[in-house]
Amino acid sequence: MIDKADSLLDAPVAPAAAAEAPPPAIAVVDLVSVLDGRPVLDGVSFDVPRGKTLVIMGPSGCGKTTLLRHLIGSMRPTRGRVELLGHNLGELAERDLEAVRRRFGILFQSGALFNSMTVAENVALPLREHTRLDAATIDVIVKMKLELVNLRAAANRMPAEISGGMKKRAGLARAIALDPEVLFYDEPSAGLDPVTSAEIDQLIIDLTDKLGVTSVVVTHEMDSAFRVADTMVMLDEGKVLRTGARQEFQLLRDGPPTGDRASDLIRQFLTGSSHGPITDRRLSGGYADDILMAAGRAGRPLWTGWR
């Protein structure tokens, strides 16, 4: 077997290539996803550079969950592509996709622990399934991961015996068991108290800054989003409304309304205001036609007083 370090030393180096930026960890290119004849994602494009954190946000039903499923390769694009660590996920056979899946971790919203196993057994599971490490080495790794999420004392407890925040931290310990290059977080702060939420955010930051992990965070929690993000993507009705650095979104959030619909929609979302384009859209949407049609279906006019 050729040693990796030696083979790298022997490899010719193209001077021009050395100066080029490394390819992104994730590249989403013109992604279209049609479900039941309806485009849930419509021409979505963005990159996530290696070692950076992208936050995906948007109103309920904007396509965030569908986008996350495409990013982890559990859905195939109708059109366009998702490249993860240099692989076009839509073109991979299931076996090759499985190999790529070992290089990323997912923190599910609920933690998604196996209730019949202890916390430590949950964290050990991917190591037992995907490596040939001996039991002692696995035990050491499990302790390291639990220490990292401050949960070592709960190693032998069952998921039913720990709080929601602890379950989430245990889920994170399991997600990082195999030292993934990319981590996906689905609503990591949902349902957590502010301190636990801030602790999870700090872990996301540490994993990115200290270990170079690339992170994608889907969240509604704006405090958390602004803590962890390097870049942000705002989705609306299946399209990218805006993508940019955290600072650009901070300026939008803290500035006055601009009159530009897209900017004001993002601003309303970021500030959590009950007034703005998102609310206006929800309040319109053919209400009069809808209710009059309902009245007609019932076989009587809506308001008999006008007869």
Next chain:
Amino acid sequence: MVEAKLNSPVRQVRQEPQALVVTLAGDVDLHRTPELQQELVRVVERRPRRIVLDLTAVQYMDSSGVASLVKLLSSTRRQNIELKLCGMAPRVKSIFEITRLDTVFDICPALKDALA
């Protein structure tokens, strides 16, 4: 002096007056930890007073590599052998810091410090 084996991150084992110096190089990851652990067992079997692990040429270490060093530490402590790590690149040191193992290991900046 013992030279490197293919696929092993152990590049060299040499006896210095103060310690047995084990030089690792390249990536210390899942694919190479079985060989690493076997070689570290042989190093401990030589019963030196002090082992210095020179990590200057290690570019990347994953959790299985760190776990291998924890097992080595456990073994050396049982046999009253002093163990020092040195020459960690920032990315490697971060792994020890984030898992708080920098408080468990004796970590020196450079080989000369570990041999002092």
